[in-house]
Amino acid sequence: MASTNINIRMDTDLKMQFEAFCADMGMTMTTAFNVFAKKAVREYRIPFEISGEVPNAVTRKAIEDVENGIGMSRAFSSVKELMEDLNADD
Structure with a gap:
């Protein structure tokens, strides 16, 4: 050949x-x-997985936000309490 x-x-x-x-x-x-x-x-394919950085930049930012309490809602002790908060007028 x-x-x-x-x-x-x-x-x-x-x-x-x-x-x-x-x-x-x-x-x-x-x-x-x-x-x-x-x-x-x-x-007829790439014979291995090609993936992005794990975790990728978006996921790393979301993890960082959670660790810093950014964009988090307050905790609820019951579904009823959550629903009352959701239905409350702002």
Whole structure:
């Protein structure tokens, strides 16, 4: 099978970490990228989950707001008390 070269731009530190990872796995970066490409083509999908930062910025802000008591309602001791508060004229 004929082969071709591909150039990939990558952060220098990430490249060094990935090379070390591949060496630990007993393969080269070329082998790792070929494994990825073959699996992606065979399954017609990215063969791993891609997600945002966990928790993401919106969730972190919501957690921070709760910790600081921002946007929180007061506590209610019963549903009746909650309903009275909801139905009260402001």
